[in-house]
Amino acid sequence: DCEELSLVSVSLQKDCEQKQKDIEMLFQSLETLKKDKADEQNVLVAKDMKAALGSKVSSTQFEATMERLDQKMQEMQTQMSGQNQQWNQIQQKLSDMIGNKLDRQELKGFCKQMEETWQKSIKELEKKTAEGDSAAGMRKQLPVPFTCLSCDRPIKTQVPGP
DSSP: OHHHHHHHHHHHHHHHHHHHHHHHHHHHHHHHHHHHHHHHHHHHHHHHHHHHHHHHOOHHHHHHHHHHHHHHHHHHHHHHHHHHHHHHHHHHHHHHHHHHHSOHHHHHHHHHHHHHHHHHHHHHHHHHHHHOTTOTTSOOOOOSSEEOTTTOOEEOOOTTOO
């Protein structure tokens, strides 16, 4: 009986180990199925998105529109370069006209006269500031009967007052 029990227990242990291995295999296949299902869901979502985008804009339309846009940009660049050349020509004409309009010798005489006038004005200003009495920031002794600066009416106030 003991031997028979021993054989049965060994057999049960082997069965148990086999079942444990089978369970592990089942878990592994379940995980791979879940991954495959997730991948399938991602593929379905991608298909839906592609279908939605496909209905909005086709690639041929996009390429055609981009070609037209590129052509328009090239046309604009050629127009701008043409305008730039026109501006340069106009600027050259204006500078030529100004160069022909006034003689350089006349301008030199005028500049000399302006510099002399400027130097005289500076000297006069220096003389006025050297006097010092008329400067706005200088303190002067006020006359004893004070008068208003704007209306010349007499003001009664103490000397150390405002």
